[in-house]
Amino acid sequence: MVDLTRRALFGAIGLGIVGTVVSWPRLTGADIPGRGKDVLTVALFGTAQDAVARQALVDGFQRAHPGIEVRIVAIQGQDWSEYFAKILTMIAAGTPPDVVTVATEGAQLFASRLAHPLDDFVRRDASQMQEYFDDVNPALIEAFMYQGSLFQMPDNFNAANVFYSTQAMERAGLERPADNWTLDEFFATARAMKKSAPGQFLPYFWNNRLWGGVVPWLYVNNTSFLREEKAGGGDWFWNRFYPDQPARSGGYVWQQADALNESVEESFSVLQSMVSEGLAANPAQGGGNELVSLFSTGAVGMTPAGGFWVSGLEEAGVANDAYDVTYFPRMAGQRHQFGAGGYAIMETSPRKDEAWEWLKYCVSVEGMTIAHPKPDSSLPRRSLNAELYGAGVGPAHWEVFYDTLDRFPDTGPMPAPPQQAAVESALLKNVVSTITNGPSGVRRGLETMQRDLEIALGGR
Known part of the structure; x- marks a missing residue:
């Protein structure tokens, strides 16, 4: 009690x-x-x-x-x-x-x-x-x-998936990306979208938040800003209900900051390159409230979203064939976030x-x-x-929403230890400075992030 x-x-x-x-x-x-x-x-x-x-x-x-x-x-x-x-x-x-x-x-x-x-x-x-x-x-x-x-x-x-404008994709002469597309193919798609677009156009829009922000790019690179471990126990449950899942555990454990590992730096460098090349939104500029309008008019090519966004787009009058959904591209892996x-x-x-x-x-x-x-x-x-x-409500490939779990069994929740609020603050307040100060600024930004995460976790 x-x-x-x-x-x-x-x-x-x-x-x-x-x-x-x-x-x-x-x-x-x-x-x-x-x-x-x-x-x-x-x-x-x-x-x-x-x-x-x-x-x-x-x-x-x-x-x-x-x-x-x-x-x-x-x-x-x-x-x-x-x-x-x-x-x-x-x-x-x-x-x-x-x-x-x-x-x-x-x-x-x-x-x-x-x-x-x-x-x-x-x-x-x-x-x-x-x-x-x-x-x-x-x-x-x-x-x-x-x-x-x-x-x-x-x-x-x-799950955080990639929604894309079918108009922007067709205008660039591109077909739907393969389910196992790579980071290089993502960049090629973004550049082709930008080159073929009239006026102001943003190939990839994202916001600085825990869900759909930097975490998807960390997960597809088999890494995270916190060291992920698994608790023991839980056999009573898994043996009874999921006997074919021997790798499952007693729950996730996030006790240590891990912002300085090489894979984290690589993922942040990818975002830094996207922003500096004009392929991705600068999260410092905001603009999330206008995303539906920008996306529906073809001014945004791709954005992270989940099944929840189908209702939002429908309410905004966006036809279900004006967009589609796919997985995040592969880096070291293709793990997704939910x-x-x-x-x-x-x-x-x-x-x-x-x-x-x-x-x-x-x-x-x-x-x-x-x-x-x-x-x-x-x-x-x-x-x-x-x-x-189904039945014409969602996008053509709406099965992606659930297939993200089935196709990529290592897909997992966003990092959320008991100190989640402090941890999230330590992450988000350092993202913009980490990716907007040039390639050399990435490491410096992550060093500050590591310090703040350790404080949030009580010195770990």
């Missing part, structure tokens, strides 16, 4: 955001709908509108479980650490949620401090859960293992059995279908993606 003394509250946060916590108005019972009633409270990282959008899911669950009342509470925050801190404040105020939504960025933070492992529930209902795991790529499950225990079951994910999300049960919850029923329903075929009626995220269940993206 979590120690909820005042010292433990602030010590558990330990993320440089205590000032933010104490500046919030104190939460009281009146802040939580259903307070004082026997109700399962589900905290959602989002807005009130996001909570309303979950009502159909709540209705479906209560049809299956009429004896369990559910209330959704929306919690807004700048990042997962702020969301985490607000959850802690709710606990200290005596109004803790029973279930929380958590994405990859916050998974280990919650697993290490507040979440309850699902191991006993999964073992108990193994025969019932087999159908779900049979439908889900094991990489998505491993991303939610922590120190040998399972803390979440994914109900959505997005982010995923799901629900976690709070250690403090007195309603763990009811919470487990909620989790099971949300990953059921019915629950996942209700929660995702439009193509705003790839679904962990293979079987549901054809209905979501």
Whole structure:
């Protein structure tokens, strides 16, 4: 159980955001709908509108479980650490949620401090859960293992793929890239796009962020800015549900900064070359809000995105044949990056059995279908993606979204240790200076990044 003394509250946060916590108005019972009633409270990282959008899911669950009342509470925050801190404040105020939504960025933070492992529930209902795991790529499950225990079951994910404008590709006289295209072929494609484009044109647009920023270029080079290791344990799970996956583990471990290894420097040098040659966006200039418009008019040739972007392009009036999707090009390898999300049960919850029923329903075929009626995220269940993206909804090669996991089994989550917020800040604040000060500036920038990452990780 979590120690909820005042010292433990602030010590558990330990993320440089205590000032933010104490500046919030104190939460009281009146802040939580259903307070004082026997109700399962589900905290959602989002807005009130996001909570309303979950009502159909709540209705479906209560049809299956009429004896369990559910209330959704929306919690807004700048990042997962702020969301985490607000959850802690709710606990200290005596109004803790029973279930929380958590994405990859916050998974280990919650697993290490507040979440309850699902191991006993999964073992108990193994025969019932087999159908779900049979439908889900094991990489998505491993991303939610922590120190040998399972803390979440994914109900959505997005791999970082390359979306490209078919107009820009055709104008350059190019065909769809091969699935195993190389970095040299990527550069040749970008140059051909730029040469054939009238007016202002950007072959590759990207933003400085953890998902879809520099990480895809690190992963395809079999490297990362943190040293990736695997925890022991988890055999209880893998032997039962994925007996043909001997390489799977008890979860990812990111304890040491690794920004100075040669492969990291090579990947950053690639980005430096792209930006200096005018083939890629300078992330310091921003412009992400205009990306849909730029992409839809053919002013951008390629950009990293996932299945979620199909809905955004559709809402912007972009025809599904105006773009297509492929994999990131090969460097030393072709590993890809993904982010995923799901629900976690709070250690403090007195309603763990009811919470487990909620989790099971949300990953059921019915629950996942209700929660995702439009193509705003790839679904962990293979079987549901054809209905979501097929039949003229998504791009011609929409299968890439899930095939990224199946074709490249080493594909993994973005680096997100319990200190994720500080680590992400240490990475992102150094990216621009690392790639915009010429070839010689790459090493200097990475040295500063290494120092900041070590501080974020507590000296490691």
